[in-house]
Amino acid sequence: MITTAPELIYMLKVNIGIALFYAFYKLFCCRDTFFQWRRIALLSFLALSFLYPLMDMQAWVKEQPAINELADYYALMMLTETNTSTATVVTAPVAIPTPDLLDIIKFVYWIGILLLSARFMIQLSSIFRLVLKSKSINVDQISIRSLSEPANPFSFWQWIFIYLPGLKEDEKQEILTHEQTHVRQWHSIDVIISEIVNIICWMNPFAWLLKTEIRLNLEYLADHKVMESGTNKKAYQYHLLGLANQNRQNGLYNNFNLSHLKNRIKMMNKKRTRTTGHIKYALFAPLTATLLLVSNIETVARTAERLIYSTEESTPRPEREEVASFVNTTVQGLVTFTITVTNSEGKPQPNITLQIKPGNEVKTFKTNAEGKATIEVDMTTPKYVSLDVSSPKSSKHQSLLLSANKPNVTAIFDTDDDIAAYIKAGKQIRIKLQISNNDNQQLAGVELISSSTNAKATTNAHGEAQLTVGVGETIAINHKGYQEGKFTVKELCPIKDMENPELVRLLLVGEDPVYQIADNMPEFPGGMIACLQYLARNIKYPVTAQKEGAQGKVIVQMVIEKDGSVDHVSIVRSITPELDAEAARVVKSMPKWKPATVKDKAVRCRYTVPVTFKLQ
Known part of the structure; x- marks a missing residue:
């Protein structure tokens, strides 16, 4: 069964949240003059992007019939290919190797994390070196770090760095007011948070865009404070243009001459937004609620409180090793496979549909009167080929894995008519179950009860139990802390002989809601x-x-x-x-x-x- 790592799902949700919140910001917020509101919103967007996937409202979702149906539909669509095998698979299941492309993406992602983290640490260390090299002086009762070499003014944390020679008095006051705003309002916190998020989500372009908006809004806040101090607007803007021609620093700090100067000047000249414009910020609550709902629907779909089952053979062990070994074998040229399909009693199954999928190609064959089919497959490139077995007379189908090292394959496939005959004849089988929870821990003390005979069995310390039941019977599963589950033997269990029952693994997913x-x-x-x-x-x-x-x-x-x-x-x-x-x-x-x-x-x-x- 193909599974998706929880951390991968989490990071996907985080990045989707960042993208949607950025779109919301650009659509509703980026043109107003509520700079403090914007700051709160931008930081909230980052926090909520990381928090909403962790917020658990599954119990509420499961209590809403319409939403729960949606979760079930999503689970059906999502798990169609990963949980389709309700019939017996003759060849032992094989863990399909992860595509090389995914490994490459993971490698590139972690390299990016390391490089950006190194850059972040270098930027921090360069600021601390400047603190050690510069002198602390008071200018108009404001403590600053005086730079010994020409550089644009900037601030970080509680430090203001200025190269004083050549500055006019009015320019000095503008710079001090601007940088003091950054310091007093702790803008460096916003910068550091956005930088860390950007490192984690560096593959998401919206993370970079949101970081830019955060930095730009901090400049709007500082510019607004300068305007409130009574500074001549035009003179200040010309001063900004003059600084734009100088070399600017690239770092973590709040720089007096950041990019997007045109946007800053436009924002200074813009009329104040009406107070009623605050209402639009309330719209991000429905967006957050929608994200939270969709996230929990996805989680409910994956951990629905029902039995999610998969069937696989546990014996013989050497066969598993054989399968694992031949998957890694490369064979040149055409390979002829002989497929034999019988029912559980060994009778040939004619007119069974066999589909193979070498690459993107799909080929269809039918078994003859003896239940056999001969298939030629080019095994030059693929290491293995999937084979689907189905019939118009059966609501089930089964999947097998073919390898050139094992050209003769026998599949046991029961049609609906076969199942009906077994039930009518009162055919009994011995089933062997192993029950685990979602953390892959075997559950001891799980009670299994037959619906017709009331035969009971309890799982041992390894989560295993055996029970003799009829083919059409329903088995109830009870365990404290988990919802009651049930399954029908004909739908899940391999219909084999009594002496060698095949292991059926059941997964109890999700506890009863509290x-x-x-x-x-x-x-x-x-x-x-x-x-x-x-x-x-x-x-x-x-x-x-x-x-x-x-x-x-x-x-x-x-x-x-x-x-x-x-x-x-x-x-x-x-x-x-x-x-x-x-x-x-x-x-x-x-x-x-x-x-x-x-x-x-x-x-x-x-x-x-x-x-x-x-x-x-």
Whole structure:
């Protein structure tokens, strides 16, 4: 099964957020004169781009039928190619090698990170060297760093760097006002944040564009402050033009003569935007909500609370090694494959459709009356070729992997008529299951129950269990903390002999949602007063805490499970370790609660109680 790394999905969402927020900024914000609002918005855009993929509202999404259907549809479309094999695959599954292009992109990305990080550190070190080389003096009661060599004025953090010789008094005042604005408003924080984001997302052109907008808006803020000080607008603009002809520094610092001078002059001459223009900034809330919703729909689609299954053979192990070895073999010329298709009882399957896909080409064949087909494939370039097996008489299809080292392949393929015959005849099979969670950890204690015979089995420490069932039976799967799952044997399990059951791996994805608010919240037996009385009766005040005079209120959070039991106890507000431990102990000792319900169905719910410690 092809999987996508969570960190790759996260970074993709981050970069999409940056692109959309930049588009929003250019569409609504870049022409007004609300420079402080712009600054807040730009920094918020960066923060939200990194935070929204982490915000979890899956529980809410799953409670909305229309949105949940959309998530299911997305999952169906997204997982169509990665989870299509509901029939038995005869050849052992092989981990398809990652394309070389992806490795190259990763390599280039990390090289870019290293180079840009090195540049960032060099820029920082050059500023610190200037601090050491320059002299600290006071000009009009403002502390500056006097440069010994001609350079444009600039500031970084709390330092203002100016080359004083040759400056007129009015020019000096303009520069000081401008750079003091950068210093007092801590503009270097914006510069550093945008630089770090740019390093992380350097492959995204919108990250570079957003960084430019952040730097430009800081200049607007400083220019605006100069205008407010009473400086002659025209004289200031001519001063900027004069500085534009000098060599400018390239670095992290806020430079008096940055690029986009034309935009700065235009903004200085622009009329103030009406106050009602602030309303448009509220529009980015729906954009954020949409991003958050889409992100959670994607997450729900990937971790939907249902059984996501895949079938693969676990034995014999040597066959897996053989497959792994021949995938890396390059064979020149045509290879003739003989494909034999039978049902689970060994009867030939005629008129079965076989499709091979060497490269972008698709070739279709049919099995003859003996269930055989001969296929010639040019194996000069490909290391392996995929083969799809399907039939108009079956709603399922199966995928195999062909290699030149194994030209004779037998596929076991049951049509819907075969399955119906097995069910009618009461055919039974021995199934062997291994159940894991989303972290690839085998789950022990999972209960499997047959729908017709009520036969039961429980998974061992390796997450494995065996069960004898009929072909058409439904197996229910129950495990604490996970939603109930079920599957039909005919749809999932290989219909093989009783002695050698094939391993079927099931993946339980996603725990039951823990509600914050339910239709009916959890209730302690006897109500909240009885709960507080229980706490008061059962608390044992730690002796060390009494001696130290420690008292107060410990806030304890817990999850009330569907059966009313108390689980996942944690301390939300602490006093001392001793009091925290005692509060947790007494909460864990509580009897079962009446569980929360949503639509008259018991659900898990998070609940908080105060545990008060008071010395007499």
